[in-house]
Amino acid sequence: MLLLGIDFGDSRTGLAVSNALGIATPFYTLFEKSQNKLINSIIAIIEEKNIEKVVLGLPIDSRSAIGERANKTKAFGEKLIQKCNVPVEYYDERYSSKIAQNSLNFIESKNKKQVKDSIAAAIILQGYIDKNSNNK
Numbered sequence: 411m412l413l414l415g416i417d418f419g420d421s422r423t424g425l426a427v428s429n430a431l432g433i434a435t436p437f438y439t440l441f442e443k444s445q446n447k448l449i450n451s452i453i454a455i456i457e458e459k460n461i462e463k464v465v466l467g468l469p470i471d472s473r474s475a476i477g478e479r480a481n482k483t484k485a486f487g488e489k490l491i492q493k494c495n496v497p498v499e500y501y502d503e504r505y506s507s508k509i510a511q512n513s514l515n516f517i518e519s520k521n522k523k524q525v526k527d528s529i530a531a532a533i534i535l536q537g538y539i540d541k542n543s544n545n546k
Contacts, residue, residue, distance in 0.1 A: 414461040415535025416452070417503065417527050418483050423448060424527025426535045427459055432543060434535035436528035445486060449493055456496060463496055467503030467534040501538040503530070 415434060417424035425437045438455070442448035456464070466487050469479045476484075484500070491498045 411462045412460055413535055413539065414452070414456060414459070414464045415531040415538070416464060416466045417531040417534055418466060418486050419527060420482075422527045423452075424529070424531035425452075425455065426528060426532035427461070428535055428539060432539045434532045434539060436525070436532045439525075439527045445489060448486075449490055452490065453494060456494065461496055464490065464494065464498040465501050465535050465538045466490070466498055467531070468500040470502050499538070501534055501541075503534045503537075 411428075412430070413428040413434070414437075415426035415428070417426075421441065421443065423440045423442070425440065426434050427437045428434045440448060440451050442451055452464075455461070466483065468483055468487075469477075471477050471480075487498060487500060
């Protein structure tokens with residue numbers, strides 16, 4: 411199953427895709443500030459890549475609470491679900507951005523911020539894949 415992972419943000423949204431072997435890779439970072447434009451861009455990618463499911467990272471805090479950021483993500487997710495022709499699932503993205511940031515310490519790049527978001531999306535997506543492959 412081909413999946414699209416999303417690390418939703420106000421100014422940057424990282425995307426990752428999985429292959430048929432269940433390996434997530436960073437794909438792209440979108441810079442759409444308008445949620446409608448962002449959703450349209452995501453839908454175009456879903457169609458282009460024949461995505462079968464979307465995994466949207468849900469930023470639950472370290473106390474397992476749903477805060478303001480998670481509520482914003484859920485509101486975005488609901489809009490995406492209304493316009494999207496594939497299932498959308500939430501996945502706890504706790505610490506994915508911190509892990510992505512730590513992995514960038516070894517990369518020389520002027521575009522670290524853009525790369526970080528797509529790496530975070532890949533971490534979210536791989537976590538989802540691993541968790542669900544263990545449940546079979």
